[in-house]
Amino acid sequence: MRTTLDIPIDLIDEATHLLGFKSKTDAVIVALQELIRRRRLEELKGLRGKLDVQLDLPKSRRRPQKSAT
Secondary structure, three states, X not given: OOOXXXXXXXXXXXXXHHHOOOOHHHHHHHHHHXXXXXXXXXXXXXXXXXXXXXXXHHHHHOOOOOOOO
């Protein structure tokens, strides 16, 4: 999708340089992906202690038996 953004040139130049990209588009995409990833991690951290998860670790670590063919 094409869109027009008014991004300060010094900001986009620094991001492009730090990320090692030549393309401004690539720098913006990676920056947005990183922002989303960090926010999702924060949301997950916020759930710490709020979920009651009961796992049978030994059972979950066993590999499924292969059927004899």
